[in-house]
Amino acid sequence: MCERCGNTYHKIQEASRRGFLKGGAAAAASLAIPAGLLSPGMAAAQGLTRIKATHGGGLCNLGIFLAKERKLAEADGVDLDFVVTPTTTDVVTLFGAGMVDVSVIPYSNFITLVDAGAPVQIVAGAGVEGCILIGSEEISSPADLKGKTIGTFQADTLEVLPYDYMTSAGMEFADAEIKYFNTSPELAAAFINGAIDAVSHIEPYATQCLQERAGSSILTDGLDLYGKGYSDCVLAARTPLLEENPDAVKAVIKAMMTAQYQSETDTAAALATTQGTYYKTSLEALTLAQSRQPVMIDQRNNTDFFVERSVSMQKMGYVKNTLPDSAVNWTLLEEVIAENADLYDSLNLKTAA
Structure with a gap:
């Protein structure tokens, strides 16, 4: 990481x-x-x-x-x-x-x-599609990400997604702590095991994250920001x-x-x-x-x-x-x-x- x-x-x-x-x-x-x-x-x-x-x-x-x-x-x-x-x-x-x-x-x-x-x-x-930002149980809005850790990959579509999600709500990307990971399994495991508060991931890992961390939910799947397709x-x-x-x-x-x-x-x-x-x-x-x-x-x-x-x-x-x-x-x-x-x-x- x-x-x-x-x-x-x-x-x-x-x-x-x-x-x-x-x-x-x-x-x-x-x-x-x-x-x-x-x-x-x-x-x-x-x-x-x-x-x-x-x-x-x-x-x-x-x-x-x-x-x-x-x-x-x-x-x-x-x-x-x-x-x-x-x-x-x-x-x-x-x-x-x-x-x-x-x-x-x-x-x-x-x-x-x-x-x-x-x-x-x-x-x-x-x-x-398929770029999904997922929050843990206590996170349900852009404001909830302030001071929280978001796991993603650097300079990736999966980093652009939370950036656009937060800035479109009037927040600064720096309001959250961004942690970068090296592989998809590593990133998914970090979220599932509670090492990070939110994760921006692709499929099929996003589904895995949702299924294996209780109380997690989708903050954005990109459709609300970018539209279908x-x-x-x-x-x-x-x-x-x-x-x-x-x-x-x-x-x-x-x-x-x-x-x-x-x-x-x-x-x-x-x-x-x-x-x-x-x-x-x-x-x-x-x-x-x-x-x-x-x-x-x-x-x-x-x-x-x-x-x-x-x-x-x-x-x-x-x-x-x-x-x-x-x-x-x-x-x-x-x-x-x-x-x-x-x-x-x-x-x-x-x-x-």
């Missing part, structure tokens, strides 16, 4: 969030590329373009998990290859340094990368890849859109595919949590939301500049939608026409 100690980009890089829910590979803390179903040579022999990707551990990553496990991009010539990263700090570092091609990443971490000059762009959505994580790509091989990026977007359709039409099967491998929780708990944080690939309606949240991050001291228009590029998403009208029309969650 690390206490709030200043808002600089280097400290953001040192912060971490959403430790993997899967055990063995993540616990090894290795940044090496794991052995996949296809070696690079085998992928090339089969005419596939290998795209290296990073991701987090929350339910906002369900779309890319399904795309990987069910090989949904292979029909369009892409082998999606995950690079193992123990924490989101490593996700941000590898993606920003150009060691991977694409990433499902919290919008907040993406904003810090852009502000630091990394050549990256949002190309599609990933997951929406607000973003948590996005799919971002390196600009050089967008220029050199846009079709490969389109294949990943289409695969994740297919994954969204599969998660909407057969949620049980989608969660069963990922439970154990990515999510160490019961299928019952995972199903309840997933209803609060669904997959949504077409997030064009969140363009202004990203800019508005970058204003919050600027006020928090994490970035010097607000998000430029050039950082959000829906061009390839719109091409995928146009080329796959039947698939797009079948989706429940999408930007309204």
Whole structure:
């Protein structure tokens, strides 16, 4: 656990969030590329373009998990290859340094990368909603947080949420004591065991916190602040890849859109595919949590939301500049939608026409 100690980009890089829910590979803390179903040579022999990707551990990553496990991009010539990263700090570092091609990443971490000059762009959505601020028994309003401890991850969507919650009520974020944690299980355990008074978490951990600490309640699930369908994580790509091989990026977007359709039409099967491998929780708990944080690939309606949240991050001291228009590029998403009208029309969650 690390206490709030200043808002600089280097400290953001040192912060971490959403430790993997899967055990063995993540616990090894290795940044090496794991052995996949296809070696690079085998992928090339089969005419596939290998795209290296990073991701987090929350339910906002369900779309890319399904795309990987069910090989949904292979029909369009892409082998999606995950690079193992123990924490989101490593996700941000590898993606920003150009060691991977694409990433499902919290919008907040993406904003810090852009502000630091990394050549990256949002190309599609990933997951929406599911950022939940939970208070212990004695906390039921923003005013009750004064002098209390809030656990979260630094420079994360989960820190922006309590900041917006408190400041929208006329309070200062400094009125509460912010404590930063390194992994999702650690953060959840701190709240459940009474080490902190409130917690800002993602699913499926938020549900776990509610179920296992008596008297706890939701202070905000983001819907009252941001509206339905607000973003948590996005799919971002390196600009050089967008220029050199846009079709490969389109294949990943289409695969994740297919994954969204599969998660909407057969949620049980989608969660069963990922439970154990990515999510160490019961299928019952995972199903309840997933209803609060669904997959949504077409997030064009969140363009202004990203800019508005970058204003919050600027006020928090994490970035010097607000998000430029050039950082959000829906061009390839719109091409995928146009080329796959039947698939797009079948989706429940999408930007309204």
